[in-house]
Amino acid sequence: MRLLRGIDLDSIGARLRAPLHGYTLSLLALVASLLLVWLYWSNARQRELNAVQAEFAAETDAIAELLRQRLASYELVARGGVSLFASVDRPSAGQWQGYVDALNIAASYPDMLGLGYAPYLDRSELQALQLDMRDAGQGFYVVRPSGVRANYGPVLYFEPRTEANRAVIGNDLFADPLRHAAMASARDDDAVRITAPLQLGEDSGRPVTGVVMFAPVYRFGTPATLSARRAALQGWIYAPLDMSEFVASALHSTRRHAALSVRDGGSGQGEGTVLYADHAELAGRGSESDFRRTVPLELYGRRWELDFSADAGTALAARTPELRMTLGAGIIASLLLFGVALVLARTESLAERKAALLAESYQRSELRFRNAMRFSAIGKALLDRRGAIVDANPALAAIFDTSTDALVGSMFGAHFSDAGDEARRSREFAAVAEGVFRTTRQWRTAGGELRHAQLTYAPVPGEIGQDVASLVQVEDITERVLAHAREQALHRTLEARVALRTRELTHANHELESFAYSVSHDLRAPLRTIEGFSRLLGERYADKIDEVGRDYLARVRKAAGRMDDLIDALLKMSRVSRSPLTLAPLDISRIAREVVAELRIAQPQRHVEVEVEPGLRAVGDAALVHNLLQNLIGNAWKFTAGADNARIVVGGEDAPGEQAAFHVTDNGAGFSPEYAGKLFRPFQRLHNPEQFEGHGIGLASVKRIVERHGGTVGAEGRPGEGATFRFTLPREVAAAG
Template sequence: MPRSPRGAPATTDRSRQSLRRGYVLAVVVLIGSLLMVWLYAREAGERERSARQAEFAAGSSEIAMLLRQRLLHYELALRGGVSLYWSVSRPTERQWRDYVGGLDIERQFRGLLGLGYVPYLRRSDLEALQLAMRDEGKGLFQIRPHGVREIYGPILLLEPQTLANRSALGYDMFSEAARHRAMAAARDTGEIRLSAPVRLIQQGDGDDRGGLLMYAPVYANGIQPGNMLARRTAMSGWVYAPFQTQAFIDSALQPFRAGQFVRITDIGDGAGAGTLVHEDRGFTDATSADLLRHSETFDLYGRRWRIDFQSSPALPETATRGPSGLQATIGAGLIASLLLFAVVLALAHTQSRAERLAEAMSESYRRSEQRFRNAMLYSGSGIALLDRGGRIVEANPALARILGVSPGALPGTPFAAQFVDPGGEDGFADEEGDGTRPVTRQLRRSDGDLRLVQLVHSPVPGDVGSDVAELAQVDDVTDRLRAEREVRMLNRTLEARVEQRTRELTMANHELESFAYSVSHDLRAPLRTVEGFSRLLGERFAAAIGEDGRDYLTRVRNAANRMDALIDALLKMSRITREPLQHADVDLGRLAADVVAELRQGDPARKVEVAIDPDLHAAGDPALLRNLLQNLLGNAWKFTAGRDDARIDFGRDPGEGDDAPGMAGFFVRDNGAGFDPAYASKLFRPFQRLHGNDEYEGHGIGLATVKRIVERHGGTIRAEGAVGEGATFRFMLPRQEEGANPG
């Protein structure tokens, strides 16, 4: 073809355009290849991060399960101690030491400082315990901290008897807020409860490690009542276990953790930031894309824990190899001849990594399957996997032992055919409920023996293509049900005996009251005869008997009059126990004001400051409550006679009635003569007086009458005071009904 000189520029332009298009195409290919590599690298990185996060979460969940299993070991030790207290009413120190020694705490329960017993004591119970221990030659059982409280929970037994554990004996854990809440929760629910983080008594002053305590309630006669009020009444004490948080977590998790930091927070009821239970060194709240995090929250023995997991900085470094490979791929993409090689290399690298992840997941599934197989093989309960037709697909050796057959004879047989009553109790679990449905059934063993078993059905997902649809758990409860039946029969016998003894005691009380009433009436006639003839002898023969004789007659008449007054007081106290209660809503403030007005009218020369709180109401018998206030305020009026700044206070006591629902607390306080606290128990006994007639007149019946009135209303009364510092009487009465008008 001839070449035109004019076509040379056009050819050059086309060449340039072609070159330009080649450049553009090269740039487009480069940009496209880099974009494809970048998109693929980002997606692969996201998948890898998700897989690592899932693997990290699975490992974290397994660690959390290990913690719960370790606490379950502690629970089993506590329940063993409770069983010991159920088997004997009060184990000796030797029995408790042998039980705790058999647990091998140092090797089997690392972190556990010991196992102890805490009795649930009222003040009278504490005095009885102290007297019993003193009689046994153990000396005086001291309570720390000191003070008078309604309920005590001192550490009575704590094994092993290390030096630190001995120093904890006698400490009243019920007086400390965190321990009190856990002990009260265990008492009221009947379940094992865990305390908030506390400082253990065994720790020295320089030891700042935290600790936790587990409490298991122990009830009288080994029977747990059905409601909270009955549980409080039947409460006997607690078996408890103190353990150091750091040692507990290290012993449970150190062999399993791999580059994971743990922080445990006790969030209590879920409100607020919570209390730190444990935090590994290196745990940080700083945000970083290289750190993996996972959190779980679950309830443990009445507490709610949040466990935060964080990977160590060294763990995510392996993930940085993805971005480095991506940079190499992008660099290789700049050279067109190495573009496919770089893509294939990246795909191969990603494929290898995906295979490693798939292999790890397969190994995790295999281990999970092995754990399930071991659980079936070594379980003490009979377990069977059923298909949708109710036939046994697989059964464990425990089920074969319960049925009395060989394990190989069970697969393929109908599960319902093993029971004597194959009615409508078999089948699938109720999925609308909690996934389980326990029932008690009767089965016949291969040897013809009839056994009672507890059967639990629950749905389980089977493998793809398998017919497994349900898991059945069978527990032989024949011996337990027989024992429970014997216990119920024994309880009925005991209740009949108690009812018979109550009737006999009631009849004896009525006879004693009638006897006292009759004797009091019969004594009056001779007393009046003595007083009358003494008076006539003094009037008619005064000159003949002389001054000494008249003095003797005066003493005889005074003694007869005092005896007559004592008989009147006895009759009044007897009427209090005989007459039926008239229930009404009473304005105690108005009654107290009337009583004080009568006292002022009877002794107008006295100047006494009396303070009565407003809105004092209670439910009870108006006449008896007036008698109560007359005695208490009259006592205060009498024993403040020697003070120029005499003061009497009557008001509501917010500290009383907290542990007695439906009751309200009150107090009467004075700044009079007071009394020796060592003789406080004598105040409420008839004719027991702490002052002579030459100091303060009286018969010794008033406070005994007050005690009977309070007890007839279902309340209690106690006295506090010191010599020369006045006295305070605290008592409880039923609360006023809501919306009622006080009488």
């Protein structure tokens, strides 16, 4: 009888009775028979429809349970990985591969793209892991994306080792917002969690949509508190799941009549992201006669909604073919009325649904705005076109030390100390009409204290009949203003102190320079006297002095000459520290080749194999860097004098940051590692001066040159096995200011 609602039967009957008096009984009999047929068919159909719908509900519950059980089996796999970490502090790559191979993922879990482990690391732990892997011969462990973060969750293991899975090693899962949310929840709740829908890659051109399951791994068992769990977290066992394969694997043995789509609703309401949908011939159903059912699943921190649909007419026809004959007897007479009623009912339903959605949307929007006003920690007020307060929140009342009722109706500008500035108020409202406008104002508290506020105006529409023109936010920035003033004062004080210290340092450097030249002059005068008279004594009285005396005179002259050389070396090292620094891009390879050419010209009898890596570049002072390489390569040249197949290598090294790293390596005499700290001190020598001449100033000059460029220098060596000197220089010229 629902199908006849809205039809004026009395009107139809009145129109029929007048022209058709002779067919009244026939029409009544026809109507009665059609009514009986329809009642019989309706009751029979309803019984069968209820049975089919019950089967449909049972089928959907069974499918939901199969999906839940399938996910539970993945949890067991992940928990197994956690157990492996409980028995071994950190399994090796081989142990992890053995565990995953034993699972036989390809056959048992075809929808699982792999099983991996991601450690939970801070920056220092990441660097230590990278060093351990490099020392173990596993190469440099690169984390993607690059950048400095507080914590990392990079993929360390991921099996099986397919080409696609190897490319995942090093990806920082903790840097991705969707994965981060699931990983943090698993960490804090000590529970397995899955992510929101993700794009996991492509399979033969088909985008793979799925989710990732995370199981936390703790050190020393499961902590009881949240802070303890965060501190004890070692990492996560994770498994990415292809949703299409997941549904196919879970339901491979089930004969389905209902079409299925899976939506991820997260923790929100309404429509969510579609995780899975059957192909078009199953998912395209949409008539009102379909069975439809939504089964919610709360799974590992996510809410999945399983939408089922089935063609009720097809299912019913398969069970009761005899109903078709009964339906055919009455379908001709009732078709028009059924169609009209269906259209009217459907139109009314759609209209009511849209009206309800619009009303609910408006109510939610109004509630959100009211809550934002009421619970905001920043003062807020709605102003009309005159600048009067229409509504205010408690935070604004607290700022002005009054009540919200007292604020409503008052002029907003009157609460500030510059309230009489009418021009300012006009400019502010003119700026609001063009968009968001910010300004600062001052007001005095009841105790007379002057406070500072930052005002942010924004145009907002009011309801019909309301004169609402703008929303203003009032933030008390007094402490910020005072802190800025203190910072400026401190900055000026520091600048004055720096200027004073600079003047003192400059004066000390000038005095030191004068002292160095004065000492060198005063020392050289007696040295020349000693050397001169020793030479005259040896020339004029050689026949009166025996062989021992002549040897003594030779030693005196040699010592005087060495003293003169040491004075020259000290002056040269002093000039290295005092000379102005002019930075420019340098070709380190070219400078090294020039130094080698000078050494070959000075000692053409030496045959030394020198390898200079091409393309070495840095920034520095050309003269000082030439001096640096001259000392390092000259040392290598000198200490390979006694080596067979003497060889020197000048090359670069990988170095992060703003410094370029280089090394000079030789296979010469070398040195004991315990004396490496004495190499860069002035006059410190580790070899016999009779075997290797020198003043002990060269490496001290190298250290000063490198440090003036903001770099570091170090040395490694072993007796008889050669030495390696490493140093760094800037990559680029530092920006001014």
